[in-house]
Amino acid sequence: MSVALALAAVLAIAVLLATFWNRLRLAGRSGLILAAVLSVVAAAALQVNQLVQAYPTGGTPAAAASGSQMLTVSVPGRASQLTLQMYVYLPAAYRTGRDRFPVIEALHGYPGSPQTWLRRLGVQSYLDREIAAGRMAPTVVLFPYQTPNRLLDTECTNLRGGPQTETFLTVDVPAYARAHYRVRHSDWGLTGYSAGAFCAINLALRHPGFYEAAASLSGYASPGIKIGDGSENTTNNPGWRLRHLPQPPIALWLGWAADDRESAHDSRRLATLRHPPLSLTTAVVAHGGHSDAVWTRMEPPAFDWLSAHLPRPLS
């Protein structure tokens, strides 16, 4: 919608430029050229935002009386001092079930937002489908924001002198979920695409007592940012961790597209570095690069695999 409006503005300004050029002086002509450039940049920026959903507009689908629900909540971060929004997927069985449900935290890429999962990757309908088919146990899935500033790439770490995202995701979000929903208190799963996939691997390796399994969709072996304490080369670097630290008894699923050079290279490297008791499954999509199409392709098998590696309700 907004892209269509921007394209209409591009057209209108082109018409003005062509029609009134001869009647204008320098100032008017400069103004029109500036307007033309701005309109094109705006249209391109809106289209990119449409793709990555860094600044999403609108909320979640309206709550239905039956079936699964997608809630919007605000998580107060007592430990991290971050208060960020989060979307909560409650499976249809949550309405009737009495057991504590398994939990998966699903992380977004950069630039991006949890709305990328909801809108571009259609996560609610995929989860509904996999659960209904019995390939996945009914699971509560959390989609937290990972940064207070959309243009600040945190890679889910505690930035020196910046947002404490790792604390938010591993302390505040679990505390909130435990207080508000019937969920398991530990043995959670993690997933994410792109930068969120790096986050999933890194957080699972750093907190193996809390996370049982992580599924990475086109992830990386290093954060690619400066954290401020040099840990991007050591303890916040899964490649380094697998090489130099004892590997934890958790399970990783690494998926990538064969033609996504960097992610394919990094994921293969992680796969060659792993040894027991860390267990590892890999999945390769033939082609598709670093795009929504690849992630929607990997989404159902990744969630099914995660679910098989998490404790599930017995009824």
Place this chain on the structure above:
Amino acid sequence: MTLTGLPLLLFAAAAAVAAAAAVVRLWSRAWIAARIAGVLLLETLVVFAAGLAVNRHEMFYPSWQALRGDTGTVAVTAPVAAGRLDATTASSFRWHPAGLAAWHLAAPPLVTLPADYRSRPGVTFPVVLSMGSAVPRILSAVTVTLAPTPRTTTSALRSLPFELRHDLRVATTGWVVMGAGRSLADLPPALAAPMTLPAA
């Protein structure tokens, strides 16, 4: 021409420059409709060239195929390794793994396979571990019932998930452990500690 190749990028950039030159040169002689078309063409070519440059650098879409959203027909998952006991016909059996003696159990573990174990050969199944009473057959999970003795230690039992992984298609994480937390009195002291197999 490939989507991320230099030829296409250079061609797009050259076309943008040529369009700019043409618009400037022919502006005063052109009809208004031609001017509008020229401006829009120029803008389109500039955006196209910039988009190609960004995509060439970041490799979001490495090919035209990828740009169309075509990911190939199948996501190839590393094959699920079959368990050595996958061909067993019984849905419930006494399990005699190599490491059995080290666990000091009262009897070999009782293993019950879910009804869909054999019809889904590509699937790794979760495990429900019961300390004590046998668990009824559960949909889509392998159940293992152990009869621990006072000599059974959690550290010895750590090899259990990996032994089971050899013999059956099961996950080695995310086990539900029943009985350990509920009736502490029935359990040997070694198992009364918080049980989180296999990540003890």
